[in-house]
Amino acid sequence: MNLVRIISGHRALLLAGIAAGLVGAAASLAQPLFVGILIRAVAEGDSISGPILWIVGLFILDAAMSAANAYLIGRAGENIVFDVRNLLAGRLLRSRVAAFQRMESGDIFTRMVGDTTLACMVITQALAQLVSSLFMVVGGVIFMAWIDWQLLVATLICLGAASLVSLVIARQVRVASLVNRTDTSAFGSGLQRVLGAITTVKASRAEARETERLEGLADSARQSGIRVTALGALLQPAMNVGTQLSLAVVIAWGMARVTTGELHAADLTAFVMYLFYLVSPLVMLFLALGQIQQGRAAVQRITELAELPQEEEPQAAGAAEDSTRVEMVDAAVAFESVWFSYEDGSPALRDVTFSVPRTGLTAIVGPSGAGKTSLFQLVERFHRADRGAVSVSGVDVADMSLDQLRTKVGYVEQDAPLLRGTIRENLVYARPEAEDRQIEEVLRLSSLKDFVESLPQGLDTELGERGLGLSGGQRQRLAIARTLLQQPEVVLLDEVTAHLDSDTEAALRDAVIDAAQQRAVVTIAHRISTVLRADRIIVLDRGAVRAIGTHAELMESDEVYRRLAEQQLQASGVQ
Ligand SMILES: Nc1ncnc2c1ncn2[C@@H]1O[C@H](COP(=O)(O)OP(=O)(O)OP(=O)(O)O)[C@@H](O)[C@H]1O
Numbered sequence: 001m002n003l004v005r006i007i008s009g010h011r012a013l014l015l016a017g018i019a020a021g022l023v024g025a026a027a028s029l030a031q032p033l034f035v036g037i038l039i040r041a042v043a044e045g046d047s048i049s050g051p052i053l054w055i056v057g058l059f060i061l062d063a064a065m066s067a068a069n070a071y072l073i074g075r076a077g078e079n080i081v082f083d084v085r086n087l088l089a090g091r092l093l094r095s096r097v098a099a100f101q102r103m104e105s106g107d108i109f110t111r112m113v114g115d116t117t118l119a120c121m122v123i124t125q126a127l128a129q130l131v132s133s134l135f136m137v138v139g140g141v142i143f144m145a146w147i148d149w150q151l152l153v154a155t156l157i158c159l160g161a162a163s164l165v166s167l168v169i170a171r172q173v174r175v176a177s178l179v180n181r182t183d184t185s186a187f188g189s190g191l192q193r194v195l196g197a198i199t200t201v202k203a204s205r206a207e208a209r210e211t212e213r214l215e216g217l218a219d220s221a222r223q224s225g226i227r228v229t230a231l232g233a234l235l236q237p238a239m240n241v242g243t244q245l246s247l248a249v250v251i252a253w254g255m256a257r258v259t260t261g262e263l264h265a266a267d268l269t270a271f272v273m274y275l276f277y278l279v280s281p282l283v284m285l286f287l288a289l290g291q292i293q294q295g296r297a298a299v300q301r302i303t304e305l306a307e308l309p310q311e312e313e314p315q316a317a318g319a320a321e322d323s324t325r326v327e328m329v330d331a332a333v334a335f336e337s338v339w340f341s342y343e344d345g346s347p348a349l350r351d352v353t354f355s356v357p358r359t360g361l362t363a364i365v366g367p368s369g370a371g372k373t374s375l376f377q378l379v380e381r382f383h384r385a386d387r388g389a390v391s392v393s394g395v396d397v398a399d400m401s402l403d404q405l406r407t408k409v410g411y412v413e414q415d416a417p418l419l420r421g422t423i424r425e426n427l428v429y430a431r432p433e434a435e436d437r438q439i440e441e442v443l444r445l446s447s448l449k450d451f452v453e454s455l456p457q458g459l460d461t462e463l464g465e466r467g468l469g470l471s472g473g474q475r476q477r478l479a480i481a482r483t484l485l486q487q488p489e490v491v492l493l494d495e496v497t498a499h500l501d502s503d504t505e506a507a508l509r510d511a512v513i514d515a516a517q518q519r520a521v522v523t524i525a526h527r528i529s530t531v532l533r534a535d536r537i538i539v540l541d542r543g544a545v546r547a548i549g550t551h552a553e554l555m556e557s558d559e560v561y562r563r564l565a566e567q568q569l570q571a572s573g574v575q
Pocket residue numbers: 101342343344345348366367368369370371372373374375
């Protein structure tokens with residue numbers, strides 16, 4: 001991500017804001033000159049209305065331009081934050097699953113919400129501040145030199161010493177605020193950790209322990225926050241001491257020279273006014289430099305997020321239909337000598353070869369950790385095979401656009417996540433244009449019709465986070481209905497019957513068999529009842545295909561299958 005490019009996209013507003021700031025600063029700088037003229041006019045008995053009008057005019061211009069500067073720069077900052085968040089949200093949702101899973105969700109949240117604001121606002125405001133403060137300081141010094149260079153030297157010595165002290169303090173403020181930001185972020189992550197598992201915390205009677213841990217984290221944030229405040233509180237007084245010192249020197253020495261006639265009282269007044277005008281921009285200058293440093297750290301964190309590797313689209317997506325047809329054209333899904341390992345693990349799939357016909361029910365069985373879910377994740381192209389080819393409807397998944405692929409394949413995950421929103425919104429998530437008639441049909445197929453009709457709000461019932469308000473089984477059936485509504489050519493079901501009672505399971509099994517008449521349904525099965533009605537069963541063990549066949553064939557020929565089947569038969573009480 002190029003932040004400079006985004007910022008330069010809003011240069012018109014930024015430049016207008018900076019220009020307003022500079023005009024305001026120029027109006028400020030001109031005021032003491034006219035105060036000097038006014039004093040001379042009074043002393044010499046000339047008309048004073050001209051200088052007074054100028055002073056009032058400059059004062060109004062200064063105030064108006066300061067307001068315009070704050071508004072324009074603030075507006076540009078908000079626009080930049082908006083652009084950066086849009087860009088990040090897009091890249092985040094299109095990032096590769098493996099890269100995304102490596103990050104902590106709390107951390108992503110802080111970067112998206114906190115760092116974007118900090119980086120963009122601080123950088124725009126601090127840059128604008130830097131320009132106008134610098135202008136004020138340089139302009140002030142030039143006018144002061146023009147009035148009396150000796151007084152200027154005295155002033156610069158006093159203010160210089162104070163600035164040095166301020167510089168040291170400002171640097172410490174910066175370090176302390178970085179520590180405070182890390183501490184605050186640690187508190188946020190700690191909070192997210194328990195909020196994500198609140199029922200586990202309660203069931204484990206860990207409330208007191210977790211409260212104590214959070215208190216510890218909150219206390220670190222409090223202490224580093226106090227340090228930032230304490231150092232910040234020293235900054236202004238340090239500059240004030242410098243100002244008062246220089247004021248004392250300028251007035252004492254200046255008055256002495258006024259008495260001898262060496263200096264006009266009007267010049268001394270103008271000089272003292274410039275002295276006051278110099279202090280605030282000097283403090284701002286140091287603060288702006290510190291803020292830019294803080295903003296740079298946030299930019300770094302945003303850039304890391306923007307550089308998450310993205311899901312790749314094939315070179316000529318769309319043309320894939322005719323090009324890379326692999327041998328098993330008739331297969332809905334085919335694996336050919338596929339090897340796959342997660343970045344940090346031993347191979348999860350080893351030389352896997354099988355094919356699934358365009359219609360019918362295929363069950364995949366195997367012990368826990370055998371690689372069943374990994375198999376599905378390769379079909380969806382959440383991960384890419386290291387070697388070999390995975391194809392859907394005869395086309396290598398690597399040659400299909402992700403949209404094409406994920407339209408053809410419907411996937412119901414193990415824990416069937418739902419989103420906050422109404423039941424209807426969840427149902428039509430993969431196919432927003434679905435008609436009521438089609439929705440009703442899938443509700444009937446997934447045995448949810450009666451349940452939804454019994455709800456006072458029906459399809460418009462609001463669900464909580466992750467489908468809160470539904471039972472585990474209802475959540476799963478809703479996820480299945482959502483996938484069926486998508487009318488995919490291939491349906492992948494992961495452990496979908498795990499939460500169901502036997503009546504609902506039987507109804508759902510019939511629905512799955514119905515669905516399998518027109519499309520390929522591949523289901524990871526732990527229940528023997530699903531396996532018994534499958535047209536073919538693939539036995540997976542330690543990442544490799546052990547055997548393929550019907551229940552009867554495998555009971556005869558495969559020892560692992562026999563063991564699994566016997567355990568499940570007993571577990572589900574079918575025997
Ligand atoms: N994101 C991941 N990163 C690293 N290793 C993983 C990841 N996901 C799974 N694995 C490993 O890959 C292997 C296969 O896992 P997979 O989830 O495919 O098995 P499974 O057969 O679906 O198991 P289960 O029936 O328990 O769900 C396991 O050894 C697992 O530890």
